[in-house]
Amino acid sequence: MKQLITFVRKEFLHVLRDKRTLLILFGMPVVQILLFGFALSTEVKNTKIAVLNQDKTQASADLISKIDANQYFDFERNLKSIHEAEEAFKSGKIKMILVIPADFSHNIVTGKKAQLQLITDGADLNLANQIYNFMSNIIADYYGQQTLKPRLGIQPEIRMLYNPQLKGAPNFVPGVMAFILLIICVLMTAIAIVREKETGTMEVLLVSPMKPYVIILAKAIPYFILSVIILISILILSVSVLDLPIRGNVFLLFAISIIFIITNLLIGIVISILTDTQQTAMLISLIGTMLPTLMLSGFMFPVENMPVPLQMVGNVIPAKWYYEIVKNIMIKGTGLEVIWKHILVLLGMMCVLFIIAVKKFKIRLE
């Protein structure tokens, strides 16, 4: 035990001496949480659109000013002909064109069927789809007022749960949190151990009277402590600067975060046992953890839309479960009754990784 403490202290000094890495280690989570928390939003605002108005009446002018008053859209320009439309799209300056045909207001007044055309830039289909929907709702509203029909029938009363202002942060911050902890634990540990192998100092350690697992443990503990400090700073930032709630139990969140951190440290250890150079370790970490996590954990894309095999791959990614847990505890305020399954999965992964690490480590030492 005494041996371990001395060794951990030595490793810690090692980490602390490298000021630049330390700066990156602490600066990165802070900058990213703030940046993504504030900047990222999937909400559509100020989309630049053009109008091709062939109608030139009060009615069409009213429609245009109604759209202009809306924060979703900014009129970038008036088109003179449909030929200009293609040019406007090709330069990428506008995302949608509203075409008002010449007989538009005439048809409305005389009670005939009026038509409008909405041309969107399908090269970014996600945005196109969203702005098309927003625009058709605005137009439907306008039409309802124009025809002076009392707005009767079923009216929806819409309540946005957990995130009434539809901010991006409640969705992104738990994801960035999972991601940062993953990167720091996996990459730092994997590389720190492999570096010893590469420089040959591992040999020296292994012939010393120190037990091999003590060496590994001593390497992992400083990163564990750093991760916990980073976790605390991320949580403080999210609550104080980004106004995110922690509606559930903070201690539960903390306990699970520690399980997640240990799981990731174990992934780093397993990678370092299996590889011999820093480059290979980095590339494996990069391909094996970073990209799949970003893509498959549900943080960027809805999991339910993925093909089943990809969903299954997603299920073996620890960050996916952690992300769900953080969203549940922080944003929804739910407790064990909802997330016990997720916790069991994480614990299971932790045990499996531990067994692999122990077994592989022995083999590599023979």
Added chain:
Amino acid sequence: MFRTLSILIKKEFLQIFRNRSILAIIFVMPVVQLVVLPLAANYEIKDIKMAVVDHDNSTFSRELLRKITASGYFKITSYSENYRKAYEEVEKDRADLILEIPNNFEKDLVRENSQKVLIAINAINGTKAGLSASYLAQILQDYNEQVQLKMSPELESTKNSSGLEIIPKFWFNEGYNYRLSLVPGILAFLVTLIGGYLTALNIVSEKETGTIEQINVSPIRKTDFILGKLIPFWILAMTAFSIGLLVTVFVYGIQMQGSLLLLYAFISVYLITILGMGLLVSVYSETQQQAMFVVFFFMMIFVLMSGLFTPTESMTDWAKYIAYLNPVTYGVDGIRLIILKNSGFTDLLPHFTFVTVLGTVVITWAILRYRKTN
């Protein structure tokens, strides 16, 4: 000068080809990622899970529910007796939204032609919530018309001749294909990632292993040294891009609309800039670990703020400036413009200008900053 450079390039290639894992990264990774990732990156909203609280349980309410599920966007995952129970379904992620139909729904609708329904949506993911609300509002609108017709059949005659029809058109993507808008963007990001990482790790790994000392004591000029590092990786990155482009065309069947020459011209310049940035990181770093973290830090920001996954329009003003200073924004947009929209050189002038200026700055910087002595 040219002789020194060509010897350096040859040496670099020999070194690269000796390392199998790097080769695998360059040639296998883009293919695998490009085949797999677009399958995951699908924003299409369908099968929204709905918890229903139907207090009325009448012909009308059942008809409304039928109409909602028939749209294909929604599926009913539970019927609950009250709002509280339905809310639990949302808490347990078994439902994305709650639709509560009040008592006397049918009666009030028939008598007063007016009724409210409550829609409560899990809005942690704002996009999904906004779209669900908007789909549901449209379905309700349709249903209203249908009910009105049922109650006053004399409107039937005017129904088909009046009203407002919105005709949607998705230009450049008539087939409404999500892959089309994602694959070119992901390709741009992949070559950025590969190029950036490889060059960032390169000089610093020589520093770590000590081989850089030998170059430093030889009479090689700094410019030759940096170009000798840049050119081989540029060739590799261009190869990776070409493989990715083949996947784009042959696996996804995405037709190349614009000029291949313009595309290659743009990617050439773009990659030189990205590689230059990688070299700059490498020149500044002391260890591979540092270099990798710095690249990782910037890559995260670059990709998330490039407009590939979330629209740049919706960012706050200061964040937009970051997006405008982000080379990946131009890379992703440029590739999309050329491949999907057949945009010409003049349309891409801002892209070319930004990338060229940035590239010149970072490469000059890397050459000036590179010290042959420690």
